[in-house]
Amino acid sequence: MGTGVEQVPGLTTTKAPFIEGARSRGDLFITQPYEKYSEENHQSWRNLYARMLDRWERYANHRFLEGLDSLGLNGERVPRLEEVNGFLAPLTGFKAKPVSGYVPAYLFFDCLGRREFPTTITIRDVATPDYLPEPDIFHDIAGHVPMHTDPAFAETLVRFGQVAAGAVERLVDQDDTTELRERVASNMRAMARFFWFTIEFGLMRDGSDGGGDGLRVYGSGLLSSYGEIQHSVESEAVQRYPFQLEWIVNQGFRIDRYQPLLFVVDSFDHLFDEVNRLEDWMKEGRLDNVAPGEPTISEEEIDISLAAAREEG
Numbered sequence: 550m551g552t553g554v555e556q557v558p559g560l561t562t563t564k565a566p567f568i569e570g571a572r573s574r575g576d577l578f579i580t581q582p583y584e585k586y587s588e589e590n591h592q593s594w595r596n597l598y599a600r601m602l603d604r605w606e607r608y609a610n611h612r613f614l615e616g617l618d619s620l621g622l623n624g625e626r627v628p629r630l631e632e633v634n635g636f637l638a639p640l641t642g643f644k645a646k647p648v649s650g651y652v653p654a655y656l657f658f659d660c661l662g663r664r665e666f667p668t669t670i671t672i673r674d675v676a677t678p679d680y681l682p683e684p685d686i687f688h689d690i691a692g693h694v695p696m697h698t699d700p701a702f703a704e705t706l707v708r709f710g711q712v713a714a715g716a717v718e719r720l721v722d723q724d725d726t727t728e729l730r731e732r733v734a735s736n737m738r739a740m741a742r743f744f745w746f747t748i749e750f751g752l753m754r755d756g757s758d759g760g761g762d763g764l765r766v767y768g769s770g771l772l773s774s775y776g777e778i779q780h781s782v783e784s785e786a787v788q789r790y791p792f793q794l795e796w797i798v799n800q801g802f803r804i805d806r807y808q809p810l811l812f813v814v815d816s817f818d819h820l821f822d823e824v825n826r827l828e829d830w831m832k833e834g835r836l837d838n839v840a841p842g843e844p845t846i847s848e849e850e851i852d853i854s855l856a857a858a859r860e861e862g
């Protein structure tokens with residue numbers, strides 16, 4: 550964005566000068582400059598929210614539906630994070646924390662462990678409601694945050710954050726050798742896969758009268774996708790299996806398509822137990838050599854994680 554280029558107003562994903570400025574200064578944690586949202590941004594929220602309502606009613610976990618109510622979310626305007634947090638904090642202590650972009654894995658996990666949820670404040674372009682080059686405020690606030698109102702889910706997420714950050718902290722005192730870096734990358738891959746197949750794309754058995762064979766969605770990647778929420782429950786192209794930890798930590802995934810493979814938990818208590826098992830495995834070194842593949846953990850990501858974990862320690 551050189552000088553003389555017409556300024557694009559608003560807080561549109563990949564087109565927000567405010568965000569570019571924050572990134573160029575290296576500011577990861579920022580504020581939500583609410584007055585910068587354009588009418589088009591609010592229209593984008595309105596469109597996204599309105600078309601999800603029926604789908605949420607039909608496919609979402611009922612704790613999610615209750616969460617929408619208790620947060621006072623509505624389909625009219627992009628939400629103010631301060632207002633959302635005013636409702637959320639008394640329920641579970643969680644807080645949405647505005648960020649300028651990608652949060653390195655260790656820092657992200659560490660935030661979860663402290664009941665802070667890194668939250669994107671930009672919103673996708675009104676013209677492309679389905680195309681999502683990166684997370685936006687609709688995914689983060691409408692997809693994730695309603696789940697954070699549920700105490701059992703919130704405890705599971707906190708626990709996961711502590712375990713995932715702990716996986717790096719367990720290794721920081723060792724000499725920085727190639728072997729160590731491979732172990733760190735392996736643990737981070739395992740944690741990212743666990744997060745992906747649960748918090749982002751998890752399905753839950755529903756004892757009651759739910760649609761689609763008694764399955765309900767609790768994963769936020771599904772809860773914020775008009776097309777995939779239905780596909781995840783209804784499509785015969787999706788393979789759905791009972792949650793299986795040894796499979797999940799070794800299973801790669803692609804972020805650029807509907808998920809062909811999903812895992813089903815019985816309840817949030819069940820998921821909490823699995824996080825405890827994940828911790829046991831991590832401490833026993835069973836995550837030090839998980840299958841290679843997606844997601845790729847860059848050398849830079851390993852450097853940032855090791856440095857941050859050393860600081861923490």
Ligand SMILES: [Fe+2]
Pocket residue numbers: 684688689693749769770
């Ligand atoms: Fe997400």
